[in-house]
Amino acid sequence: MTVEAPVFEETPPQVEPARGAMDWVRKNLFNNWYNSLLTVALAAFVIWAVVALLQGLLSADYEIIRANLRLFMVGGFPADQLWRPWAATYCWAVMFGFVGGSLAAAARDRATEAGLPYVRTTFRQILTRYWPILVLIVVILSFTTTITPTLLTVGALAAGLGSYYLGRILPRAVRRWTWLIVILLIAASYVALAGFGGVGWQGWGGLQLNLFLAFAGLLVAFPFGLLLAMGRRSSLPVIRTISVGYIELVRGVPLITVLIAGAFAVGFLVPRDVRPGVVTRMLIAIIAFEAAYIAEVVRGGLQAVPLGQVEAAQAVGLAPWKTMRLIVLPQALRATIPAMVGQFISLFKDTTLVAVLGITELLDATFIVNSQTAYLGKGLFVITLSFAALVFWVGCYTMSRESRRLERKLGVGER
């Protein structure tokens, strides 16, 4: 039996060809009376806001930022030791460049093996992806008073670019050791800051401290989070209860209460002769807090692994821990990458909370400079807080766009 396709006599919906700017305006701004009204009102507001913003930006005196830029970036780091943060910056630039390069090379090799065309990322794409960071660098450099920081920044960008190409051309045998190079470079950046008469993290501040607390907090919390997530899915009731209890207790309270506990109550819970510094206590509090959130992120990843995978592993006779390590975790952790970036973004924003306990991170620095005698009572909060807002916005916005891109690329949520 053949089924005849229904025949539509009607003309297909008319797709109006684009007829220039006027047509676009009519269709997208004035297509009915209330949209026209909305457009006019909103346009008036937007024009007013832009004019007010430009006036404010152009007439403002940025002396307060120029004079305190070092405080904002690295807190109370000694002026004669500033080569240390720069050296650390170079380590990270090289690391990011190298990782980017070897990831690109890996993608190229995979495409070649599969016989697929490899589309190289164009310079334009890089620019659309990372323009906020370039804007931020330019803004920060415009507040410097000497030429040295600009030269050093250009040098760091060049070093990053150089290691990107290095990562791309190195043979696969070397590329397998990328993880080791990453660890070495991170360790090197820490040694550059703190080793050989440097300043340990107790003396750090400004943006450097925000980044440190976020990175170190997430990194150290990750193994604990992984254990908690596996504990939550364990078949052993006692382990499960402990994990669930910890996760839900921590997720039920705000971070600031955990930080206050770290500052005031931890001293009561440890023997009297153990007295970690305040930044260390904040870091411990952040790790204890983040572990619970990471556990939930990882649990989401574990749940995304189809049951058939575990069953197939059992069918070929893999031991439980091997099933976990070789089959479940690789797939689960791959699926959690976007959510982990999201977790990093929210932790990066939350590192500002240590300001409440009197630690001079970026937000606190931009706040307290208003009580310097030269600027007291001049109402410069708008300028300094906007500067901090720009820094955080650029970081979080770029990362959230990257995580969305990763999500699409990894195909998370499409299976």
Added chain:
Amino acid sequence: MRVLRAVIQVLAGAAVLVILYVLWFNLTNNLRAAGLPTGFDFLTQPLGVDIPGSDISPSAPIWRGLLNAVKNTLALVVVGIPLLTLIGVLVGVARLSTNWLVAKAAGLYVEILRNIPPLLIIFFVFNAVVLRFPVLQESLNISDLVIVNNRYLAMVGLTAQPNFGPFLAIMTVAMIVAAGVWWWRTRRSEQTGEHHHRFLWALGVFSAISLIGFVALGGPIGLSRPILDGRALEGGYTGLAAYWAVLAALVLYTASHVAEIVRGSILAVPRGQSEAANAIALSSFQRLRYVVLPQAMRIAIPPIISQYLNFTKNTSLAIAIGYAEMTRITFQLIGNGQPAPQMIFLLMGGYLIFSLIISLVVNVVNRRMQLVTR
């Protein structure tokens, strides 16, 4: 294998108990060594600190200060949640508007607010906006309806007049009658097939009875205008400037997250649903009201409720600008020499109760949603 499982569990349980015991041992020892109380008896001691915006004196017991703090946190939560829902849904829908300018403006709002730390927004609203309002003596007064200065913000409110009690009774009766009308319209619609219009009917009946009662009792609810009396504001709906700053900042911040959820949920409704609605010739309003929004809501409600939880937890950031909610009072009392472990225990317990209530709501909602889906 069974033995191994049992051994592992016993060991894990024992390890946790040992850790808890060591912590407890250190805690009691350290408290005693510091000369601090180990129990909760200190709650009846005098407060010792002044709470701005309340009539609680420093000689009142501590537990009264804590209760007042819970009240202040609730004042943020109860006013904030409806506000942020409203703004979030409006902005989320606006992002999908066919009006290019509206969609872009909503997108700009979401992308900016979502990516800035909430604490920074609070600082900004308080220090860069609210503290720049005129001082108390030169308050901005808009025809006695709104009074603004850098310490208080007051607006006209409602007060109960002598006959308020009877009026409340009449409103209750009106409610019951309206419910009856609702039921009657539903049944009639089922029997005859005509449109029920039950909402309009019930609302009409309720309003009519309430209005008659209102007039008959000679106006049981009156307006209360804020009055600036020397150094204090009285009457109306008055709040500390810090309260409004925290409220505005957190509502704007959380609304940007809600807007994203709303947008995502509307986009998650399959296109075929809209097309089917078009095929049976529903108007664009009917399509939204009866086809798209009910399905989008089912996707959006659980994550929105978890945003309510985030909002509740974020009210603790009010500590930074000195609004006397739970975290602020705890911080102040610890600074004043009260035992930190107990104070923090109470503080965390308070937030856990809030979280517990909200997750109970989530569970109930999820269960109801699951009944609807197949």
